[in-house]
Amino acid sequence: MNRATLPQPRVMVARIFHESHGFSPLPTPQDCFLVSRGDAVLSEARGSGTTLGGIISALDAAGVELMPVLSASAPPSGLVEHDFYLSLKQEILAAVKAHAPDAIALELHGAMGTTVLPDAEGDLLRDLRLAIGPDGVIGVGLDLHAHLTEAMLVASDICIACKENPHSDVVACGEKVARGILSVLDGSLRPVSTLVKIPMLLPGGNETATGPLRDLHDMARGLAAQAAGTWDISLYNVFRFLDDAGMGQAVVVTSAEGTEMSARAAASELGEAFWRKRSEFVDHLMSIDEALDHVAEHAGTTPYVLADMGDRVLAGAPGDSTAIL
Ligand SMILES: [Zn+2]
Incomplete structure (x- = not known):
């Protein structure tokens, strides 16, 4: 199907948001989650100051038909009980199969693990890709403390993070995800993501308005302005209370197709800057x-x-x- 000829895209929206502490001995059961479904997802998200709120406001403004499935969130706690995660995933997969949307827009934290799976978001996105097929568009807005994995990037078209800690720009992140999805649908954006991982955790210096992260975000903005075809640069400061393979800081440069060389150079430059600054990420605690x-x-x-x-x-x-x- 030619996406450019679609009269009005139908976009499915969902949210699963949990930052899972992998060293907690207490798993997180279903009753710790606030879950809403259907139109309640939209009414609760509109004006809520969340990434999903930003996604919905931008899609509303574009006159898109929204297809809400569910929103499930809980405060940070231990690993999510696997069967509950599976039930959420099956519910979204069933909705995709039943309604065949043109796109799926998601707010996910990105550092969710279950009692069985360390990379729940990677698993979810992989199965969503299989369900919607290669022509469907998947856009994801993540927390910047996501444990970004290759599986998440491979399965999605748009996968970006908010840029600020404290997280004051999540609505803007959601709006950008929605705009990205619409641009992929109308053929004006063919995104390619370039990932560089840096094998280090941040024991401190986590705020983005000061210290080493301010310098790195300034650098990212400068590189985004210079590197041809750059659509987004997201810097991920992985949630440190996880114990998964491939843990570490991540730089993801999302660029238009054909500009991968400059994206690779920008991502490498930022990765090297993270590493050079590694001794600056400390908090001076008593x-x-x-x-x-x-x-x-x-x-x-x-x-x-x-x-x-x-x-x-x-x-x-x-x-x-x-x-x-
Ligand atoms: Zn966070």
């Missing part, structure tokens, strides 16, 4: 002894809260460390 000495010296002046960053519940840890106690 040891427990230093923190307790500080509290003792200032006793009675103010309340103190001691947080154990190695057992960080905001990142999905179980919060059961007794080290400070």
